[in-house]
Amino acid sequence: MIARNGSLQTELRENMRGGKGAVALEHWFKPEAFGAKVRLCTRLTLAPGSSIGSHTHEGEDEIYLVLSGSGLIQEQGEWMPIRAGDAILTGKGGSHGVENNGTEPLVIAAVIILYPPDTP
């Protein structure tokens, strides 16, 4: 199944997870397309100045792949710079947030995968 660049619907979320501005979400694939327990497979675009507030991932992992632009990631309260090509893994009750403090759009691929029900 191919999801073509440019053919995806864009959903705009204001103040995502308590962040600033708006984040554009383009869903490559919906959860029902997967056999695995994937609840998000989406391109996130944060305009300069926008952010996703810090939040926790319990019982699931989120992979962020930074596709273009640069910004700051918050991991367990600590801020660190990120740029295209970096990847961030958040799960096992860890928290993250992200902010575009640059001048270009910050574009991130986000994949969220649920843990099997028997995970301790």
Place this chain on the structure above:
Amino acid sequence: MIARNGSLQTELRENMRGGKGAVALEHWFKPEAFGAKVRLCTRLTLAPGSSIGSHTHEGEDEIYLVLSGSGLIQEQGEWMPIRAGDAILTGKGGSHGVENNGTEPLVIAAVIILYPPDTP
């Protein structure tokens, strides 16, 4: 957990899945870093002329995100062009292969997620 661009070890696989040339694999995260059943989270780089031979994904999904370059994807035997920004989902016993028929490196993010054991 951050995997920094440029800090990843590169593994070179010749004739991957029966394909041509070599594919460079850079693993952002190893399976043990996940709580979810992710067995691959890797950047694949195919030089011009290289390919990954057609193969099946049974009991798992693979997401390909085309990061840069262009090429051809084979889905259930049919070839289609792909380019940066496209995403391909293969699972439920489906097959895919990929070839770089262009002049630039074809760079793809690949994530493989296993199905829960009770999946019919």
